[in-house]
Amino acid sequence: MLHKDNHKKQRNQAVKKILGSTARYLMMVLIVLLLFGIILLISGKDPIQSYKDIFTATLGSAYGFSEVIVAMTPILITALAVALPSRVGLINVGGEGQLYMGACLATWGALTFDTLPAWALLPLMILLGMIGGGLWAFIPGYLKSLGLVNETITTLLLNSVAPSIVSFFVYGFWHSPMETNKTPNFVPAARLPTLFNSRIDLSLFFAIFLLAIFWYVMRSTRWGLEMRAIGGNPQAAKRNGLPLNKYWVVVMCVGGAIAGIAGASQVSGYYGVLVAGFSRGLGYMGFLISWMSFGDPIGIFVTSFIVSIIVTGGNLLQLTSGIPYAVINILLALTLFVVLARLKIFEGKKT
Amino acid sequence: MNWLPILGVFSSAIFSGTSLLYTTLGETIHQRSGIVNLGLEGILLVSASSGFAVTVISGNPYLGVLTAMIMGGVMNMVMGFLVVTRRANQLASVLALMFFGFGLSAIIGKPYVGAKINTLPKLSIPGLSSLPLLYSSLFKFDFLIILVIPIAIFVWWLLFKTRWGLGLRAVGESADTAFASGRNPFLIRYQALFLGGMLTGLGAAHLSIAYTMRWSEYMTSGKGFIAVALVIFSKWHPLRAIVGALLFSGAVAFQLLLQSSGVQISPFLLDTIPYILTLTVLIAWGGTRKHAAPASLGRVYQGSE
Numbered sequence: 152m153l154h155k156d157n158h159k160k161q162r163n164q165a166v167k168k169i170l171g172s173t174a175r176y177l178m179m180v181l182i183v184l185l186l187f188g189i190i191l192l193i194s195g196k197d198p199i200q201s202y203k204d205i206f207t208a209t210l211g212s213a214y215g216f217s218e219v220i221v222a223m224t225p226i227l228i229t230a231l232a233v234a235l236p237s238r239v240g241l242i243n244v245g246g247e248g249q250l251y252m253g254a255c256l257a258t259w260g261a262l263t264f265d266t267l268p269a270w271a272l273l274p275l276m277i278l279l280g281m282i283g284g285g286l287w288a289f290i291p292g293y294l295k296s297l298g299l300v301n302e303t304i305t306t307l308l309l310n311s312v313a314p315s316i317v318s319f320f321v322y323g324f325w326h327s328p329m330e331t332n333k334t335p336n337f338v339p340a341a342r343l344p345t346l347f348n349s350r351i352d353l354s355l356f357f358a359i360f361l362l363a364i365f366w367y368v369m370r371s372t373r374w375g376l377e378m379r380a381i382g383g384n385p386q387a388a389k390r391n392g393l394p395l396n397k398y399w400v401v402v403m404c405v406g407g408a409i410a411g412i413a414g415a416s417q418v419s420g421y422y423g424v425l426v427a428g429f430s431r432g433l434g435y436m437g438f439l440i441s442w443m444s445f446g447d448p449i450g451i452f453v454t455s456f457i458v459s460i461i462v463t464g465g466n467l468l469q470l471t472s473g474i475p476y477a478v479i480n481i482l483l484a485l486t487l488f489v490v491l492a493r494l495k496i497f498e499g500k501k502t
Numbered sequence: 503m504n505w506l507p508i509l510g511v512f513s514s515a516i517f518s519g520t521s522l523l524y525t526t527l528g529e530t531i532h533q534r535s536g537i538v539n540l541g542l543e544g545i546l547l548v549s550a551s552s553g554f555a556v557t558v559i560s561g562n563p564y565l566g567v568l569t570a571m572i573m574g575g576v577m578n579m580v581m582g583f584l585v586v587t588r589r590a591n592q593l594a595s596v597l598a599l600m601f602f603g604f605g606l607s608a609i610i611g612k613p614y615v616g617a618k619i620n621t622l623p624k625l626s627i628p629g630l631s632s633l634p635l636l637y638s639s640l641f642k643f644d645f646l647i648i649l650v651i652p653i654a655i656f657v658w659w660l661l662f663k664t665r666w667g668l669g670l671r672a673v674g675e676s677a678d679t680a681f682a683s684g685r686n687p688f689l690i691r692y693q694a695l696f697l698g699g700m701l702t703g704l705g706a707a708h709l710s711i712a713y714t715m716r717w718s719e720y721m722t723s724g725k726g727f728i729a730v731a732l733v734i735f736s737k738w739h740p741l742r743a744i745v746g747a748l749l750f751s752g753a754v755a756f757q758l759l760l761q762s763s764g765v766q767i768s769p770f771l772l773d774t775i776p777y778i779l780t781l782t783v784l785i786a787w788g789g790t791r792k793h794a795a796p797a798s799l800g801r802v803y804q805g806s807e
Contacts, residue, residue: 190609242593244540294785299784303593304730304731304734305781307540307730308731308780311774312778315771315773315774316770316771316774318770319768322768322770323768435597435601438594438597439601442591442594443594475605475608475612477604477608477609477719478605478609479605480601480602480604480605480608483598483601484598484599484601484602485602487597487598487601488580488598491584491588491594491598492583492584492588492590
């Protein structure tokens with residue numbers, strides 16, 4: 152009987168906890184809406200009407216919902232590209248660069264082997280994307296394992312290099328006869344198939360598949376355990392005979408390869424063409440999502456969904472009210488500020 | 503031999519290096535107090551846009567410079583609230599601040615894209631005025647350029663020769679120890695952030711009001727990240743930062759010279775040179791770097807309890 156009571160108590164506590172955190176989340180949402188409303192007011196827009204517009208454009212219709220999913224897919228993948236290395240204590244800010252390099256190599260595949268059928272070309276492009284992102288992440292991983300340069304700064308520097316390399320290829324060799332800033336449209340065989348009569352494409356399944364693998368590896372495999380050990384206390388892990396350097400390099404490369412998948416699927420699915428400077432901070436968003444959710448798989452899913460609502464809504468706001476695209480960044484930043492500022496209350500005593 | 507192009511490179515290095523040096527000095531102060539402010543990009547953009555806007559409205563560039571400085575400090579106070587008072591993760595906070603800066607600067611600057619401004623007056627250096635006009639016009643600097651090296655020396659003096667600077671560096675090395683010896687890490691970090699933010703604002707002001715004399719979205723194009731790299735390059739030392747900033751902007755100016763003299767290299771590849779150079783230097787100095795970095799860089803000070 153006692154045992155049963157304990158269970159009940161625990162469950163009650165759990166329910167209370169969930170209710171409490173939901174209430175806090177709602178508070179945070181309200182604060183963000185209020186702050187952003189003030190900014191909208193200052194720039195001469197009606198906040199309530201804007202919010203209505205955002206709602207109908209995102210969750211209010213099937214089309215809007217599909218657009219949210221479209222926006223969510225790449226940032227969910229780049230968030231995983233950050234979350235995995237963070238488990239071994241590596242801070243990968245380089246999702247942006249890795250995504251660009253993945254897109255770059257995938258585009259090379261699409262343009263070179265454009266006679267291949269789709270069943271061969273698409274896997275090849277994804278593979279090339281993984282190689283591109285993985286190699287780009289190998290540089291910071293290797294430098295870290297040598298103890299030469301901190302991976303944060305390397306990935307940041309390489310983020311500035313990668314878009315230039317993409318521009319070099321696009322403007323120099325690959326551009327279409329009409330426009331110099333993009334490649335010709337890919338052949339249909341190089342396009343990821345779309346689903347449900349919408350712009351959602353197969354990369355959504357990549358994202359969910361990767362998320363599931365990440366969850367499984369972290370939870371139930373020896374690798375996951377060892378990685379968590381290294382992330383928790385590298386010195387102790389080393390004394391226990393774990394090959395730190397090997398893990399750092401390999402995990403960083405895998406992280407980069409994941410970001411490369413995001414890049415490849417962006418050019419193959421969303422755009423169908425490589426446009427110079429297409430990303431607009433997808434990699435950084437992935438970093439923030441991964442960080443906000445502490446690298447927790449379900450957290451990543453939920454957070455990237457919320458961020459996508461913000462992005463999609465902001466996109467619409469730009470179209471209908473003539474506010475610059477960058478306003479999305481303010482909305483995103485305000486959300487982050489509120490999360491960051493309230494964080495310690497959420498986490499209790501944990502640091 | 504024609505010296506003009508080489509002097510041109512030198513002059514343009516000084517012009518473009520000034521904003522970089524101010525920003526680097528600001529970041530040196532942040533990092534010496536233990537805060538890695540990678541979101542400089544956002545602060546630069548907000549300062550540059552607001553300074554430019556005020557210059558357009560008031561017609562007075564000095565007012566613009568002042569506004570940019572204050573905005574830099576204020577932006578960093580937001581950051582301070584997050585990472586010092588709320589003890590939030592630094593990297594995430596600065597990235598959030600960066601996104602915020604992207605958005606805010608776009609809104610502030612939007613009405614002023616393409617506006618004309620009164621720029622800062624250029625002062626000629628005595629002794630150089632006897633040179634032919636073509637040469638002496640290369641070396642006419644505004645007051646922000648003339649002040650940048652004295653300010654770098656001032657920052658060095660502040661950090662290394664004053665009690666306040668000692669306290670600041672102590673907080674950067676070990677906030678707990680600094681607290682135990684009677685200093686207030688929270689206050690010192692706020693001060694460091696405000697001062698550094700004002701310097702960053704000066705850099706931004708020079709960029710938009712004096713150097714390019716225009717405002718466009720994302721006009722800083724990675725200067726904030728370069729400044730962070732330069733801080734490491736200069737091993738957290740304000741005087742070495744002078745050399746770093748000059749070298750770096752010299753490399754950029756040299757690349758422009760190469761392009762104008764008809765060397766067939768893609769401008770996009772040339773754009774990557776500065777970053778690769780920085781990375782190379784970091785690798786070369788990798789072994790000794792650890793001893794120079796403030797020990798509790800990036801760590802959150804949890805308070806005394």
